[in-house]
Amino acid sequence: MDRFKKREVVIAGAGLIGSTMALALASRGFEVTVIDESSEEDRIKRNNGRTYALSRSSKNLLKNLDLWDPKKLNVSPIKKIILSAKNQTKENMRHLVEFRTENNMTDPSSYMIEDWYLRAELIEKLKKNKRIQLINSTKVLNDETDNYETKVMFSDGSSTRSPILIISDGRESGFAKRLEKRVFRKNYHQAAIVGNIAHENDHKCTAHQLFLPGGPLAILPLAGKRSTFVWSLPQERGNILSRLRNLEFLNHLKDQIGDTLINLSLIQEKKMFPLYLKFLRKSVNDRKVFIGDSAQSIHPLAGQGLNVGLRDVATLADILSKGKKLGLDLGSADLLGEYDSWRSFDRISLVTYTDLINTLFSNNNFYLRTFREFGMNVIDNSRVFKNFFIKEAAGEYGTLPELLQ
Ligand SMILES: Cc1cc2nc3c(=O)[nH]c(=O)nc-3n(C[C@H](O)[C@H](O)[C@H](O)COP(=O)(O)OP(=O)(O)OC[C@H]3O[C@@H](n4cnc5c(N)ncnc54)[C@H](O)[C@@H]3O)c2cc1C
Numbered sequence: 001m002d003r004f005k006k007r008e009v010v011i012a013g014a015g016l017i018g019s020t021m022a023l024a025l026a027s028r029g030f031e032v033t034v035i036d037e038s039s040e041e042d043r044i045k046r047n048n049g050r051t052y053a054l055s056r057s058s059k060n061l062l063k064n065l066d067l068w069d070p071k072k073l074n075v076s077p078i079k080k081i082i083l084s085a086k087n088q089t090k091e092n093m094r095h096l097v098e099f100r101t102e103n104n105m106t107d108p109s110s111y112m113i114e115d116w117y118l119r120a121e122l123i124e125k126l127k128k129n130k131r132i133q134l135i136n137s138t139k140v141l142n143d144e145t146d147n148y149e150t151k152v153m154f155s156d157g158s159s160t161r162s163p164i165l166i167i168s169d170g171r172e173s174g175f176a177k178r179l180e181k182r183v184f185r186k187n188y189h190q191a192a193i194v195g196n197i198a199h200e201n202d203h204k205c206t207a208h209q210l211f212l213p214g215g216p217l218a219i220l221p222l223a224g225k226r227s228t229f230v231w232s233l234p235q236e237r238g239n240i241l242s243r244l245r246n247l248e249f250l251n252h253l254k255d256q257i258g259d260t261l262i263n264l265s266l267i268q269e270k271k272m273f274p275l276y277l278k279f280l281r282k283s284v285n286d287r288k289v290f291i292g293d294s295a296q297s298i299h300p301l302a303g304q305g306l307n308v309g310l311r312d313v314a315t316l317a318d319i320l321s322k323g324k325k326l327g328l329d330l331g332s333a334d335l336l337g338e339y340d341s342w343r344s345f346d347r348i349s350l351v352t353y354t355d356l357i358n359t360l361f362s363n364n365n366f367y368l369r370t371f372r373e374f375g376m377n378v379i380d381n382s383r384v385f386k387n388f389f390i391k392e393a394a395g396e397y398g399t400l401p402e403l404l405q
Pocket of ligand 1: 012013014015016017018035036037038043051052053054138139140141168169170171174192194230273291292293294300302303304305306307308309
């Protein structure tokens with residue numbers, strides 16, 4: 001028997017993407033149910049200490065949903081980005097390219113945001129919203145779909161019905177496996193060690209991307225005299241470094257970044273993530289749409305995973321509200337097909353370029369090295385190229401859905 005009455009939209013997974021999706025749809029007048037297998041406390045605890053580079057268009061989405069309060073979210077703008085490289089650990093850093101906000105006319109192209117603040121704000125807004133039913137600690141098991149609706153089954157034995165099921169169950173998506181979706185997957189044999197550090201000097205809102213032989217190391221500015229690091233390394237070396245005590249680990253980090261930041265101390269325990277590329281060839285199925293990491297999970301070197309998921313959210317909200325205004329079936333193949341084609345260019349280009357940059361820079365081959373350094377030199381001396389890359393980082397290309405503007 002159905003425990004819940006029929007809902008306009010059901011969302012499986014209340015991570016950052018599923019939660020934002022629920023708020024975006026509620027802002028367009030939809031009645032939404034969002035379910036997560038974990039409790040709110042678990043989600044906050046599990047992701048504590050994580051940080052994200054948020055593009056300007058993602059900031060617009062948060063602003064449009066009344067979620068953007070820089071003070072409350074403890075945001076730090078990124079005003080300058082410096083790309084450098086080292087071919088050997090002991091070598092000095094070689095400057096490749098520098099991007100400044102002044103290369104662009106408007107706000108910074110990106111901001112650093114901390115999971116703890118963003119998630120807390122999302123949970124508060126979800127709970128206050130009368131159009132949203134948030135169910136915690138309950139797993140979405142599967143669905144039975146016909147021409148009219150989809151019946152969604154939960155782990156507590158209850159179920160609900162809806163014309164559409166939005167799936168945001170993360171990069172190990174159980175739904176994608178169960179539906180045997182065609183997936184492009186590539187193991188990078190790399191791991192990312194991430195963590196936050198306090199330091200004595202001012203970071204001057206500067207982000208550093210340092211290309212090392214084993215993978216890129218990003219140092220990104222947080223509010224105050226704090227920064228976050230995302231260090232991608234070959235898996236075996238990652239395993240060794242992640243087991244080191246804090247002081248020993250910091251010595252290795254210092255060897256790489258020199259005196260960019262001084263007197264470092266770790267704020268929280270570092271975390272390690274295995275890195276792989278996962279991409280669903282088609283992000284829609286009968287009355288189902290995959291968004292966020294469940295649809296694509298990319299290398300973190302460009303800090304774009306959450307941003308691409310937020311672009312999924314804004315596009316789907318646009319398409320479903322247009323469908324609702326026209327009185328269309330929200331789970332119809334036409335509407336979902338429109339979503340899939342609108343998103344495909346952005347998804348494919350991001351997957352391709354993050355993969356290419358990682359391959360190009362995590363390799364010490366002489367020809368690749370010469371090629372990339374020649375390319376970087378061209379970019380560093382070209383205002384046109386710089387403005388193009390800043391617009392990419394800001395997530396402002398192609399036709400933008402209303403919520404990203
Ligand atoms: C090292 C690293 C650094 C990164 N840095 C950046 C960055 O700087 N900028 C950026 O934009 N992105 C970054 N990302 C990417 C970003 O972290 C992800 O894209 C984003 O967190 C994905 O959110 P999500 O909501 O799609 O998935 P998740 O956070 O995985 O959420 C999935 C949710 O679904 C729930 N769930 C799973 N199965 C079920 C089920 N059957 N029923 C109910 N609930 C279920 C889970 O409990 C979870 O809460 C980075 C990623 C990594 C690994």
